[in-house]
Amino acid sequence: MTKSQIIHRxxxxxxxxxxxxxxxxxxxxxxxxxxxxxxxxGRPMRAPVTLSTSQLTGITLYEPAEMVISARAGTPxxxxxxALGEQGQMLPFExxxxxxxxxxxxxxxxxxxxxxxISGPRRISSGAARDHLIGxxxxxxxxxxxxxxxxxxxxxxGLDLVKLVCxxxxxxxxxxEVTFKLLPKARRTATLVVEGLDDARAVACMSAALGSxxxxxxxxxxxxxxTGESARTYLRIEHxxxxxxxxMEALEKLLAPFGAKSRLDHEPxxxxxxxxxxxxxxxxxxxxxxxxxxxxxxxxxxxxxAISQTLRGxxxxxWGGGLxxxxxxxxxxxxAGAIRHxxxxxxxxxxxxRAPDDLRAVLDVFEPLTPALMKLTRGVKLSFDPQGLFNxxxxxxxx
Amino acid sequence: MAxxxxxxxxxxxxxxxxxxxIAFPVPDSSILARRDEIVAGLARLVxxxxxxxxxxxxxxxxxxxxxxxxxxxxxxxLPRSTEEVSAVLAYLHEAGVKVVxxxxxxxxxxxxxxxxxxxxxxxxxxxxxxxVSYENRVARVQAGVTNLGITDAIMADGFFYAPDPSSQLACxxxxxxxxxxxxxxxxxxxxxxxxxxGVRMVLxxxxxxxxxxxxxxxxxxxxxxxxxxxxxxxxxxxEATVRILRAAEGARPVxxxxxxxxxxxxxxxxxxxxxxxxxxxxxxxxxAIEITEAFAHAGYPLDAAAMLIIxxxxxxxxxxxxxxRIVEIAKKHGVRTVRESQSALEAALIWKGRKSxxxxxxxxxxxxxxxxxxxxxxxxxxxxxxxxxVKSYGLRVANVFHAGDGNMHxxxxxxxxxPAEQAKAEEAGNDILKLCVEVGGCLTGEHGxxxxxxxxxxxxxxxxxxxxxMRVRAVFDPGWLLNPAKVFPLDHRFAA
Numbered sequence: 012m013t014k015s016q017i018i019h020r021x022x023x024x025x026x027x028x029x030x031x032x033x034x035x036x037x038x039x040x041x042x043x044x045x046x047x048x049x050x051x052x053g054r055p056m057r058a059p060v061t062l063s064t065s066q067l068t069g070i071t072l073y074e075p076a077e078m079v080i081s082a083r084a085g086t087p088x089x090x091x092x093x094a095l096g097e098q099g100q101m102l103p104f105e106x107x108x109x110x111x112x113x114x115x116x117x118x119x120x121x122x123x124x125x126x127x128x129i130s131g132p133r134r135i136s137s138g139a140a141r142d143h144l145i146g147x148x149x150x151x152x153x154x155x156x157x158x159x160x161x162x163x164x165x166x167x168x169g170l171d172l173v174k175l176v177c178x179x180x181x182x183x184x185x186x187x188e189v190t191f192k193l194l195p196k197a198r199r200t201a202t203l204v205v206e207g208l209d210d211a212r213a214v215a216c217m218s219a220a221l222g223s224x225x226x227x228x229x230x231x232x233x234x235x236x237x238t239g240e241s242a243r244t245y246l247r248i249e250h251x252x253x254x255x256x257x258x259m260e261a262l263e264k265l266l267a268p269f270g271a272k273s274r275l276d277h278e279p280x281x282x283x284x285x286x287x288x289x290x291x292x293x294x295x296x297x298x299x300x301x302x303x304x305x306x307x308x309x310x311x312x313x314x315x316x317a318i319s320q321t322l323r324g325x326x327x328x329x330w331g332g333g334l335x336x337x338x339x340x341x342x343x344x345x346x347a348g349a350i351r352h353x354x355x356x357x358x359x360x361x362x363x364x365r366a367p368d369d370l371r372a373v374l375d376v377f378e379p380l381t382p383a384l385m386k387l388t389r390g391v392k393l394s395f396d397p398q399g400l401f402n403x404x405x406x407x408x409x410x
Numbered sequence: 411m412a413x414x415x416x417x418x419x420x421x422x423x424x425x426x427x428x429x430x431x432i433a434f435p436v437p438d439s440s441i442l443a444r445r446d447e448i449v450a451g452l453a454r455l456v457x458x459x460x461x462x463x464x465x466x467x468x469x470x471x472x473x474x475x476x477x478x479x480x481x482x483x484x485x486x487x488l489p490r491s492t493e494e495v496s497a498v499l500a501y502l503h504e505a506g507v508k509v510v511x512x513x514x515x516x517x518x519x520x521x522x523x524x525x526x527x528x529x530x531x532x533x534x535x536x537x538x539x540x541x542v543s544y545e546n547r548v549a550r551v552q553a554g555v556t557n558l559g560i561t562d563a564i565m566a567d568g569f570f571y572a573p574d575p576s577s578q579l580a581c582x583x584x585x586x587x588x589x590x591x592x593x594x595x596x597x598x599x600x601x602x603x604x605x606x607x608g609v610r611m612v613l614x615x616x617x618x619x620x621x622x623x624x625x626x627x628x629x630x631x632x633x634x635x636x637x638x639x640x641x642x643x644x645x646x647x648x649e650a651t652v653r654i655l656r657a658a659e660g661a662r663p664v665x666x667x668x669x670x671x672x673x674x675x676x677x678x679x680x681x682x683x684x685x686x687x688x689x690x691x692x693x694x695x696x697x698a699i700e701i702t703e704a705f706a707h708a709g710y711p712l713d714a715a716a717m718l719i720i721x722x723x724x725x726x727x728x729x730x731x732x733x734x735r736i737v738e739i740a741k742k743h744g745v746r747t748v749r750e751s752q753s754a755l756e757a758a759l760i761w762k763g764r765k766s767x768x769x770x771x772x773x774x775x776x777x778x779x780x781x782x783x784x785x786x787x788x789x790x791x792x793x794x795x796x797x798x799x800v801k802s803y804g805l806r807v808a809n810v811f812h813a814g815d816g817n818m819h820x821x822x823x824x825x826x827x828x829p830a831e832q833a834k835a836e837e838a839g840n841d842i843l844k845l846c847v848e849v850g851g852c853l854t855g856e857h858g859x860x861x862x863x864x865x866x867x868x869x870x871x872x873x874x875x876x877x878x879x880m881r882v883r884a885v886f887d888p889g890w891l892l893n894p895a896k897v898f899p900l901d902h903r904f905a906a
Contacts, residue, residue, distance in 0.1 A: 076679035077786050077816075078687075099685055134626060141632055142604045155874045163783040165601060165817045165855035167590045167639050168863070168870055169897065170879040174603070174635020178628060195685035218545040224568070224659045224724075254728050261725075305625040307546045333546075333626050360629035378629045383619045388631055390885035395878070406630065 016059055020066040024148065024156055024187040030062055031185065031400065032154040040403045043181035045085060045120035051113040052127060053180050053405045054376045055368040062185060064122050070094055071188065072162065079162055081146065081190040084122025091121050095193060103194040104140045105131030111289045112365055114297055122186045128178030131288035132229040132247070135221065135330045137194065141177040146190030149176055149183075152396030157184065164192045175391060181402040182410065183395040197249030201259050202229070202275040202283060205244040205266060210234060210312040213244045214332040216269045218308060220246045221331045223265055225258040229284055230331040237292050237327050244269075247284060292327050293338040300345035300366040301338050306359030308332030317353035322346040341366050347374050354378070377406055431836050432861050434481060435895050437526040441484070441507055448507055449485050452529070455497045460535065462486035471512065471530050475577075476520035476862055478778075478826065483510065483524035488532045492610055492618060492648040495531065499646060500616025502529055508891045509614070511642035513554065513585025516577040518779055519860030521589060521641050521896060528894075531646055533584045539563050540649070548607060548624045549654050553584035553647045557591075560652065569654045572599035575856070576765045584647050590639030592856030594764065595721070597814035598689040599655070601856065603638040608651035611637065611644070614887045624651050636882060641858050642893040644886040658723035661689065663760040664733060666740050667714030667747035671695060671809075674716040675789040677743040678813045681720075681736055682786075688736070691814035692719040692764055695793070698771075698808040698821070705770035706763035709756070711747045718813060719764055767810040768821065775806075775823035780839050782846030783855035786816040792849060796820050799841045803834040817855035818846065844869050859897045867899055877904040 021027045034041050042058035044050070046065065064085035072081040075098040082091060088106060095101055106129040108119055123129070125147065130139040137143075146160035159172035176183050205216055213232035220227045229247030246266075248258045263272055275283055286292070293301060306314055311332040318324070324339035324346065339346045350361045360378035363371060380388060385407070392399070392410050404410065441448070449463050462468055463485050473480035484507070489495045502509055508528035515522045524530050533554035541550040542564055549560055549571070557578040560571040574593035575581055581591070587609065592601040599605075608622030622634045637644050668674040671693075678691055694702065694710070694717045703710040711717060722732040737748055751757035763770075771777050784792045793809060800807040800822055811819045820842055824835035843853050843863065847870045853863045867876060880898055884890070 074785065074787060076683045078682060079785075128627070128632070130627075138600060138604050139627060141628075141635060142600060151878060155878070157878045158871070158875050159878075161850070161852050163785060163817075163851050163855070164815045165592055165596065165783045165812070166852040167592075167601075167856055167858055168852045168854050169859065169867065169876070170643075170882055171590070171603065171636055171639050172879060172882065174632045174638075175882065177635070178632050183631075195682075195687060198685065215545070218547075221547060222544050222569075222656050224656050251731070253731055254724065257725060257728065305627050305629075307543075307548070307624040309543065309545045330626060358623050359625045380630055381619070383613075383617050384621070384630065384633070387619070387633060387885060391631055391633070391882060394881035394885050 018061045018063055020063045022066045024150065027062070027067070027150045027185050027187055028154045028156055031150050031152070034060065034400050035152070035154055035398060038398060040400050043185055043402050045123035046087065046117040048113065048115040048117045048119045049109045049123055049127060050115065051365060052109065055372050056402060056404050058403065064120060067187060075100060078193040079145070079164065079190060080193060081162060081188060082121050083188050084120060084186045086121045087118035088121055088124060089118060096196070099196050100193045101196040102143070102191060103133060103137040104143055105133040105288055106140060107131045107288050111291065111294045112301065121189055125177050125189045126179065126181050126186055132231060132284055132329055135230060135333070136226060136228040141174055143191045144173055144177050144189060145192050147173045147176055147186060148188040150185045150187060152184070152398055152400050156187070160190065162190050180405045182392060182405050184401065199252040199255040200247065200249045200277050200280045201255050202280040203246045203259060203262055203266070204273045204275060205269050206271045206273070207241045208232070208244050208269060209242065210315060212269070213242065213328070214308050214312055216244050216266060217246070217331040219266060220262060223262065225262050226250070227262070231287055232328040232332070233292055234327065236325050245283065247280065287329065290336050293325060293336055298341060299338040300341035301336060301364050302346070302350060302361050303364045304335040304337055304350065304359060304361040305333065306335065306354070306357055310357040311335055314353050314357045314359070317356070318346070318349050322349040341370060344374060345370055351378070431833060432479060432865070433900060434525055435900060441527040445484055448505060448529070451501055451505065452485060452487055452498065455501060456487055456489055456494050460488045460490060460494070462488065471515070471524060471532070474515040474517040474520060474522040476518060476523065476860065478832065479520055479523055479861065481523060481525045483528055483530045484526065486530040486532060488535045490535045492612065495612045495646050495648050496616045496618050498531060499612050499614055503615045503889070503891065506889070508894050510893050511584070511588065511646045513582030513588065514556070514580045516581045516585065517589065517858065517860055518781070519854065519858045519862040521858050521860035523861060525895060533582060533648065536648055542654070544569060546624060547654055548651055550649065550651045551583055552649055553587070554582050557581050557583060557586055560654070564654055568657050570657050571652055572605055572655055573602045576768060583650050583652065587638050587647050587650060588640065588642045589856070589858035592812070592817065594690045594692055594812060597691060597812065598687055603635060605653045606634060606638055606650055607653060609634060609637060609647045610649035612646045612648060614645065614889065614891055622651065641860065641897050643883050643897065644892065659725045660729060661721055661723040662729050662751055663719050663721045663757050664751070665711060665747065665749040665760065666718040666720060666745050667711035668716045668743065668745060671716040671793045672790040673743045674718050675813065677718065677740050677745070679786060680739050680743065682814070684735070684739060686732065686735060688720050688814070689723050690719065690721040693717070693809070693811050693813035694767070695809040697806065698767060698810045701774055701808055702763045702767050702770045705773060706759060706766055708759040708763035709749060710763060711749065714746055719760060764810070771808055771821045771823065776826040777821045777823045778835050778839050780818065780820045780822070780842050781854045781857040782843050782851055783815065783817045784846050784849050784851035786813070788849040789813065789816060792818065792845060795845055796842050799845070800838050803838045805835060805838060816851065840866060861896055864897060865899050873902070876902055880904040
């Protein structure tokens with residue numbers, strides 16, 4: 012991203028509204044930034060003025076007995092997690108930290124987690140950021156402060172704008188405050204590791220585990236090309252200690268047909284899933300392009316097999332096969348043609364999550380939409396931001 | 411089980427003309443005058459058995475579970491395919507005719523009540539389960555499939571569809587998507603929006619769009635997120651891809667009787683505070699216990715002032731362990747009785763009692779059911795104020811609700827044949843909903859706004875908040891033809 016000349020760091024929502032009001036009058040686009048650790052996510056953009064939420068901080072409400080937390084958008088995720096940890100709670104969707112992937116510095120913010128719908132391995136069992144974001148305040152492109160949702164976990168009052176803004180990468184409004192619902196942090200974690208499965212067999216193994224009554228909360232597969240040794244399939248159980256012990260036994264029995272197994276206990280399990288969450292197995296070398304591909308698990312092995320006919324790369328699976336991280340050479344179209352050709356047959360979509368700015372500027376970073384969905388997308392953008400002030404072109408050229 | 415359906419018949423067709431507090435728009439006389447032409451146009455698009463035109467037959471579609479209000483629609487179409495829905499909407503759009511989408515008509519908020527100048531497009535003939543994948547844990551269904559129909563089809567293999575509104579025997583997935591329905595088990599599993607991965611939807615001009623699919627995250631803006639809960643204002647959903655889950659090894663509801671609502675409420679907060687999230691925690695007050703026990707004979711503790719139904723799940727040993735943790739906590743809050751279900755039959759009876767609470771109440775009185783959600787820390791205060799409010803109108807209230815998530819369901823009892831009493835009941839209901847908003851909650855947790863709470867939206871949202879929602883709505887339906895008099899106050903106009 013081209014750095015802006017001017018950076019605003021508002022401390023209140025009304026300051027945000029004033030900055031947007033000025034941008035509106037001057038017809039000057041704004042780059043919306045949290046901690047700046049995810050600048051590489053989305054299409055690079057040019058905006059003369061940056062609006063940073065880094066000074067818009069602080070937890071505004073935390074009720075452990077209600078499992079709900081509210082915070083201003085610029086609050087560091089680390090501060091949220093520290094507060095939750097003290098009460099034995101967590102953000103259930105396990106948001107990824109992009110710093111290793113992008114080699115970026117700074118503090119990831121809770122507002123960016125909402126703006127980019129950032130989840131992690133537990134998405135498979137507990138849902139994504141968008142499933143836990145129950146309330147939002149944001150300033151729209153008319154410089155109006157808007158509220159949607161609230162602080163209660165069941166709320167169907169009016170249109171759910173929370174979902175639209177979540178994952179809109181700052182293109183619909185400047186988020187000023189977020190409210191998430193929470194879960195208790197599991198007292199114990201353990202991981203069952205199955206050795207030596209090929210991709211298709213690994214997905215079958217993960218499907219069997221995720222289709223079991225044992226509430227597997229993480230299911231990932233690293234092919235041999237990634238581990239450097241034999242392929243490994245990882246299945247996580249999180250619960251009270253007695254349940255973890257019982258469920259690990261039961262799962263091991265259920266998966267007997269899939270061959271040899273080992274286990275990761277609590278601490279190694281925690282560090283394995285943290286690293287996997289942050290795409291640790293593929294972040295180096297830093298020069299590769301990295302795709303994030305979403306597809307139905309049973310079709311994922313066909314997809315990687317089809318892609319690798321024409322494109323050299325390495326990959327691993329999360330979400331029981333439903334999420335593929337694919338690393339390839341950052342040259343030409345970074346494999347966009349091969350990947351999207353394969354997707355046409357399997358369904359799903361691909362996002363170019365890491366590539367140099369000059370390539371992301373000319374490639375479709377997000378999967379192109381059908382004309383009917385693109386029309387709705389443009390309409391939604393205009394309904395929030397009629398002058399196109401926020402993060403212009405971040406998701407699609409001209410939106 | 412089908413409490414909401416039952417009351418439609420019990421409260422149904424016996425009243426005179428109640429005082430209507432909720433306004434309907436004046437029908438467009440030019441549309442009414444063109445009725446024959448419009449019906450003829452529809453007849454060219456669908457088979458005769460898919461078109462309902464006689465007054466007698468249209469009567470069946472004039473209301474939903476908010477039976478105090480009814481309007482006879484211009485005509486009713488029950489298409490058999492997405493293509494037919496598309497042709498019908500394209501035609502009505504061209505003709506400038508309003509459209510009210512309908513599932514099974516079990517809305518408690520009047521979400522499916524038509525108006526005289528609108529055509530009802532019902533999805534009841536779209537009732538096939540198209541595909542089930544246990545490997546991918548998804549099912550693709552036509553939108554007129556019932557909620558329970560999905561679970562019934564996959565239960566033998568140990569799977570289920572999680573959201574479980576009390577009307578699940580009758581209500582459709584289309585209606586669940588429209589209202590973002592919840593149920594007793596959302597504390598653990600979440601609501602409809604957490605379980606829909608994709609929809610096929612027909613826009614008002616007949617365009618068919620596929621939003622989402624069988625993968626887990628959105629491509630681009632989360633349009634699916636705003637479609638779920640949009641109360642039929644954005645399009646007509648004809649197919650859905652839903653998540654299905656593997657059932658726990660076992661599940662057991664346990665009854666906890668307390669001497670006061672405060673003690674029961676404090677117990678709920680303490681359970682969560684101890685890191686335990688049971689799959690369900692349901693609350694009933696004394697009157698609700700009496701009414702449902704007389705109906706279901708589920709063994710509810712009649713001597714308790716408040717009761718919790720807490721469901722534990724897992725292996726027998728896990729259920730035992732979780733239950734003993736919960737009992738320890740409940741003891742600290744002076745629990746009077748703890749009654750475990752001893753058999754599958756007893757467990758079913760306990761849930762039957764809870765899920766028929768509305769229907770059972772309908773046997774003793776007419777009622778309106780409120781649906782506000784409040785922060786759980788405010789539960790005792792809200793219960794006490796609810797009681798005071800309803801008493802001040804000279805009426806009675808029974809409380810049944812989802813305690814874990816603060817979703818209240820006060821049932822205000824009245825006599826539908828007494829217009830003054832109906833007006834009082836509605837005023838009491840409005841006061842309660844305002845109270846819910848005042849303490850930090852919302853007007854509706856799972857039933858939707860419909861017409862019932864439409865005019866209260868100003869209490870929860872500023873004009874700016876409503877403007878933003880209406881602008882999004884207008885992206886999908888610029889001519890405001892889809893379920894036009896719902897959700898947004900009729901007097902609220904936004905600057906486009």
